[in-house]
Amino acid sequence: MSAARTDLVAFEEFMLAVLDEWGLPTDSIIVSAGDRHVLLKNTPDILGELKAEQLARSPYISKMILAGAAGLFDAALSYLWDETITQLRDRVADFDVACRRTGESAQVSTDERAQSIVRLGARER
Numbered sequence: 001m002s003a004a005r006t007d008l009v010a011f012e013e014f015m016l017a018v019l020d021e022w023g024l025p026t027d028s029i030i031v032s033a034g035d036r037h038v039l040l041k042n043t044p045d046i047l048g049e050l051k052a053e054q055l056a057r058s059p060y061i062s063k064m065i066l067a068g069a070a071g072l073f074d075a076a077l078s079y080l081w082d083e084t085i086t087q088l089r090d091r092v093a094d095f096d097v098a099c100r101r102t103g104e105s106a107q108v109s110t111d112e113r114a115q116s117i118v119r120l121g122a123r124e125r
Contacts, residue, residue: 008033012071030071039068058083 012033016026043065047055055061060083068076 005033005037008036008069008071031073033071035073036069036071039065058086060086 012030016029019026019029047061050058060079064076064079064083067073067079
């Protein structure tokens with residue numbers, strides 16, 4: 001992990017120099033290498049709580065980890081939100097299937113309808 005921290009610092013220095021050369025802001029753009037190291041150190045424990053099948057179909061978790069490792073924690077949170085919405089859509093669609101199997105009535109009939117419900121709920125916040 002110490003090699004990873006060295007690489008994170010080198011990447012940070014390189015990218016900040018590039019941004020500065022291009023005339024872009026460099027203050028408070030990325031979090032410290034120490035914080036990113038903590039993220040990479042703690043992630044395996046958190047991922048260990050998820051099932052392998054769930055991880056295999058969670059591309060936004062991969063994007064979240066990469067964004068966080070690059071120091072873009074705000075982008076990482078956006079990817080985590082995207083994964084949360086994806087999981088909610090799947091659960092709404094699964095709920096509809098379960099209701100139909102038991103003969104209960106449900107308002108949601110397709111995954112497309114489930115997505116519209118989740119989008120509507122997000123707009124109401």
